[in-house]
Amino acid sequence: MNELFNISEKVIVVTGATGILAGGAAKYLQRNGAKVVYLGRNQDRVNQALSEGKNISADCMGLTCDVLDEEALEKGYASVINKFGRIDALVNGAGGNMPGATIGPDKEIFDLNLEDYSKVMDLNLKGTVVPTLVFAKAFKEQGDGCIINFSSMSSTQALTRVLGYSNAKAAIDNFTRWMATEMALKYGDKVRVNAVAPGFFISRQNKALLTNEDGTFTERGQQVINKTPFRRFGNQEEVYGAIHYLLSDASSFVTGSVLSVDGGFSCFCGV
Numbered sequence: 648m649n650e651l652f653n654i655s656e657k658v659i660v661v662t663g664a665t666g667i668l669a670g671g672a673a674k675y676l677q678r679n680g681a682k683v684v685y686l687g688r689n690q691d692r693v694n695q696a697l698s699e700g701k702n703i704s705a706d707c708m709g710l711t712c713d714v715l716d717e718e719a720l721e722k723g724y725a726s727v728i729n730k731f732g733r734i735d736a737l738v739n740g741a742g743g744n745m746p747g748a749t750i751g752p753d754k755e756i757f758d759l760n761l762e763d764y765s766k767v768m769d770l771n772l773k774g775t776v777v778p779t780l781v782f783a784k785a786f787k788e789q790g791d792g793c794i795i796n797f798s799s800m801s802s803t804q805a806l807t808r809v810l811g812y813s814n815a816k817a818a819i820d821n822f823t824r825w826m827a828t829e830m831a832l833k834y835g836d837k838v839r840v841n842a843v844a845p846g847f848f849i850s851r852q853n854k855a856l857l858t859n860e861d862g863t864f865t866e867r868g869q870q871v872i873n874k875t876p877f878r879r880f881g882n883q884e885e886v887y888g889a890i891h892y893l894l895s896d897a898s899s900f901v902t903g904s905v906l907s908v909d910g911g912f913s914c915f916c917g918v
């Protein structure tokens with residue numbers, strides 16, 4: 648393998664590893680020689696992800712904990728160090744939206760459910776900050792390490808309906824830049840923090856929003872396609888390369904960046 652892109656033997660903790668994008672990426676990383684920690688909040692789904700991981704190689708483990716539960720994450724941190732002796736990277740994949748924090752077509756902004764809004768902010772923002780504070784301690788000690796956060800197209804443009812999610816993802820962009828700066832200034836140029844900003848990929852959460860049961864696009868799905876020069880949604884595999892790049896020495900001078908993987912959605916005004 649090209650040494651620039653060699654991630655073999657790297658110990659990589661992936662949160663949201665029971666989901667579509669981060670879960671698929673976790674298995675991709677393992678297939679490329681990494682030792683992967685599958686972190687998710689649902690025991691059955693972690694077991695399922697782990698058994699798929701074990702079919703790739705024995706070098707993996709599962710952690711069942713909520714990304715907002717600092718105590719559980721600390722225990723998880725100790726068990727990863729105990730098993731693998733180090734941590735090379737953290738991929739903060741857990742995240743998503745919640746119906747109550749959405750302003751649907753039949754609602755107006757004044758209907759916003761503040762409780763659900765806070766939950767979405769917490770899951771996406773604190774759910775990235777807390778695991779970072781727990782697992783990045785290894786990077787301080789080792790003097791090297793990588794963090795990859797998940798941003799979104801909604802972080803820089805107003806995407807209708809998803810207010811809480813957009814606010815949280817905008818804050819993740821800021822947190823990515825902030826942590827990149829903090830880590831480099833304090834611990835040197837081997838600790839890097841970046842984000843990927845996926846465009847639109849079909850996941851458990853957005854499938855019904857973007858596609859009808861017969862596979863045709865919903866009205867919203869069609870609006871997304873109209874603003875995507877590639878005229879299609881992404882395939883989950885198309886995020887893996889960006890993650891691989893950001894985890895490897897190929898990006899050794901890259902920190903604080905948010906890499907769009909979006910078929911051109913962010914560069915096209917739609918006309």
Ligand SMILES: NC(=O)c1ccc[n+]([C@@H]2O[C@H](COP(=O)([O-])OP(=O)(O)OC[C@H]3O[C@@H](n4cnc5c(N)ncnc54)[C@H](O)[C@@H]3O)[C@@H](O)[C@H]2O)c1
Nearest residue numbers: 663665666667668688713714741742743797845847848850
């Ligand atoms: N699918 C897309 O089009 C898209 C676009 C932009 C950004 N993203 C972001 O990519 C990331 C992965 O999304 P996905 O599409 O794979 O979604 P997904 O729903 O398939 O995966 C998210 C995972 O996070 C887990 N999770 C949720 N809350 C958790 C918690 N409190 N603790 C631990 N785990 C928790 C879920 O169980 C799930 O396995 C998310 O941050 C999402 O916001 C997705």
